[in-house]
Amino acid sequence: MTYQVAVAGASGYAGGEVLRLLADHPQLDVVAASAHSQAGEPITAVHPHLSAYGDRRFCETTPEALAGADLVVMTLPHGQSAALAAQLPADVKVVDLGADHRLEDADAWEAYYHSPHAGTWTYGLPELPGGREAIAASNRVAATGCYAVATTLALRPLVEAGIADPNDIVVVAASGTSGAGNAPKKHLLASEVVGSMSPYKAGAHQHVPEIKQATGAASLSMTPLLAPMPRGILSTVTAKPAGDVSAAEVRAALSKAYDAEHFVRLLPEGAWPATASTYGTNAVHLQGTVDLDSGRIIVCAAIDNLGKGAAGQVVQCANLMLGLPEASGLTVNGVAP
Known part of the structure; x- marks a missing residue:
């Protein structure tokens, strides 16, 4: 049909x-x-x-x-x-x-x-517990914000497993310029962006309450960065551990949450996400560890901000709402170089 x-x-x-x-x-x-x-x-x-x-x-x-x-x-x-x-x-x-x-x-x-x-409306992130079923049963779905996709999928398993302190979460996330839309703006000109990175909306980004709502975080400090690339988001989430936590426990929490998920990939130990690997896809690449010096948990997530962070997310939700295979019309394989 x-x-x-x-x-x-x-x-x-x-x-x-x-x-x-x-x-x-x-x-x-x-x-x-x-x-x-x-x-x-x-x-x-x-x-x-x-x-x-x-x-x-x-x-x-x-x-x-x-x-x-x-x-x-x-x-x-x-x-x-x-x-x-x-x-x-x-x-x-x-x-x-x-x-x-x-x-x-x-x-x-x-x-x-x-x-x-x-x-x-129903929140449009199928990988959240109960999210897939809620989306499929809804006529109105609010798709997820781009930073929120990457950050939520990196953070929620840590809070859910009880290994991260929900009161001490710090996020530094870099986005490509397409996240700001295609209206002409001086700060998005190639001569302004190429060879430079800069923060924006520091301490007041609108995705913060959305991330807290979706993850159970009680306090979250977020600094977004504008990166000299057209598309992609790399979100680095750090959290104070709730007790003694090992890198193996961090990876186990991520593995438990996403091993059965089609679009979320926990990379092999030692491999770290790169935005270019997700270009044009609906994929999320994750990696986690524990900082050797501070003991803080670190999880990095890479997505295409126009893919899983926007259009891919929309098509994924549409498929569920219409009773179609969830991955129809979407890919997890990127292009290179």
């Missing part, structure tokens, strides 16, 4: 990656791809790499343009999804890549996003 999918906000990087994955999906057909200022333009004028859409144009982002689909994917800026979703029929399934419906705590939403809370 084939299902019809509409993509709202398809002119951005994440929207373009959704279109790319759906073009080769055996059971999902794109019937509408909407944009704002690019409405009416050929899709290939914005995404020249998507030759499968050579005869297609962006439509306007209206409920009428989207409502006829079996499933709607929203890749709109934060704060813009809720109003549009409220105008869609209740039986139309929606996966929202924006943050509008991720948080359960309205106060946390307002503190980080500075607007009224729109309510909570």
Whole structure:
């Protein structure tokens, strides 16, 4: 059986990656791809790499343009999804890549996003305990934030196993420039980015409450870094151990959580994640150890921020919501060099 999918906000990087994955999906057909200022333009004028859409144009982002689909994917800026979703029929399934419906705590939403809370949908991370079943049973799913995917999957098994102190978590995570979208901005110019790294939103990144909600962390300090690469996230999570913890126990906690997971790979001992190994995939690469000097637990996670951190996550959730094989249209194998 084939299902019809509409993509709202398809002119951005994440929207373009959704279109790319759906073009080769055996059971999902794109019937509408909407944009704002690019409405009416050929899709290939914005995404020249998507030759499968050579005869297609962006439509306007209206409920009428989207409502006829079996499933709607929203890749709109934060704060813009809720109003549009409220105008869609209740039986139309929606996966929202924006943050509008991720948080359960309205106060946390307002503190980080500075607007009224729109309510909570099912959280779209299948690898969380019970997550897969909840997504499959839902018509409304809030896909996970990109930093939150990598950090949550690195951290949650440590807290769940009781080997990490949930009150002392530190995250330093580097992201490629595509995470900031494709709007022209001076600080994202090649001459500003190439050969340089810089922190941003230090101490106040909006994914912090989402990560705490998904992992059980009570206190989390996060410093995001802008890296001179187009795509990818490398998240380094350190935690104070709850007692004496060995590197073998850290790896055992990760192995117990993910050995049965298709998209999450605990690398062989001594091998460390690299963002390039996940490009174009829905894969997560993990490695863990204990710091020889401080005794702190260290777990590193690499993802493609446009893959598992965005479009891949969306397709994974869509597959579950429509009763399709979860890995359909997705890959764990990257490209090299």
